[in-house]
Amino acid sequence: MREFEEIRKDFPMLKEFTYLDSASTSLTPIPVVEAMNDYYYNYNSNTGRGNYRIAIKSTAKLEDAREKIAKFINGNHDEIVFTKNTTEAINMVANGLRFEKGDNVIVSSIEHHSNLVPWLNLNDVKTKIAKINNDYTVNPEDVFDLIDESTKLIAISHISNVFGSMQDVEEISKIAKENSVLFLVDAAQSVGYTPINVKKLNPDFMAFPGHKGLLGPVGTGFLYLKKEIADDLMIKNLGGGTVTNIEGDEFRLEDIPYKFESGTHNISGIIGLSKAIDYINNIKIENIRKYCNKLTNELYEKIHSIKKVEVYGNLNNIHHTVSFNVRGLNPYDVSKILDETSNICIRSGFHCSIPSLQSIGINSTIRASIHCYNNFKDLEKLYDGLKLISQLS
Ligand SMILES: Cc1ncc(COP(=O)(O)O)c(C=O)c1O
Structure with missing residues (x-):
């Protein structure tokens, strides 16, 4: 199997963007x-x-x-x-x-x-x-x-x-x-x-x-x-x-x-x-599954470790998608700042699932989602961006 860092080269957009919105639509390889x-x-x-x-x-x-x-x-x-x-x-x-x-x-x-x-x-x-x-x-x-x-x-x-x-x-x-x-x-x-x-x-x-x-x-x-x-x-x-x-x-x-x-x-x-x-x-689906699970766990832990950030989801059963909010800030503003300051593409809003959010008593989140073309540096970048932003609140 090719290394995931090699696989990443098949997605030219990643040279410019940190793409964390695969749950909406994934990037397309060459x-x-x-x-x-x-x-x-x-x-x-x-x-x-x-x-x-x-x-x-x-x-x-x-x-x-x-x-x-x-x-x-x-x-x-x-x-x-x-x-x-x-x-x-x-x-x-x-x-x-x-x-x-x-x-x-x-x-x-x-x-x-x-x-x-x-x-x-x-x-x-x-x-x-x-x-x-x-x-x-x-x-x-x-x-x-x-x-x-x-x-x-x-x-x-x-x-x-x-x-x-x-x-x-x-x-x-x-x-x-x-x-x-x-x-x-x-x-x-x-x-x-x-x-x-x-x-x-x-x-x-x-x-x-x-x-x-x-x-x-x-x-x-x-x-x-x-x-x-x-x-x-x-x-x-x-x-x-x-x-x-x-x-x-x-x-x-x-x-x-x-x-x-x-x-x-x-x-x-x-x-x-x-x-x-x-x-x-x-690549083999089993390799994708394992790699994405590792990335997701790291993503969850990293976001969870930032003060003022509330993460939704259960670490024991979480797959490629992590939803969260920065207390005191509008999710829309957070995703906009991440985009405009750091080229991070991440979704905010109700994710076409209003009942999901109602089920936990909120009305919007920021959502990071990954695929096998992401790497640990992408997560680091999101973490750094969020840490800075969380100081605004
Ligand atoms: C769970 C779920 N069902 C259905 C859809 C709709 O998918 P599509 O855009 O392919 O119609 C989505 C899209 O995000 C989804 O996440």
């Missing part, structure tokens, strides 16, 4: 950008349509990406539906399931809005909320207690984008199966950081970004859609690529996954994502 450029320079063409050679090549590349993604999560290629992000994948499920009046869906109190609003938006379907404990995780038994005969689905994020806590999705999956309830996992913050095996975890749906932990380009994501359940899902977005025949006003749908993918794909993005998975596989 080989991924080059794979996308290669498509545009050399075989730019639509997929699944033309029979000229470059169109056959781009189609093959797209299907190769699907195969690679499936292998990466131990699924089958026809269970992978390309989307533009995690949010679109979750919405496909929320709007595709055949709910009956009075059904309910269970989520946790620390979901990202993308795994909350699509459920809240359903007519005649109640959203039940499992509260988190002091350790920022949901107790699977609390999820169990919320299940009743009208529960259709449990939808839980694997890792919190605010507190970095990992949920016991294995146990929640078992509970869902034992009670004949569908199970959706929002993997926005876990894929690319921790191994994912859908055969073992056994979700019915799993929503993924390409642009976060996987180091793929923005505009990419995918839905894992278990084969046995796929035909039960209504398709809300139809058009080119989704039908095999039309007679009069009758049309025949394509097989899975194509019937879920209407119109032209983000072809260069998907080709980039495919390269990103090669990139991750070369």
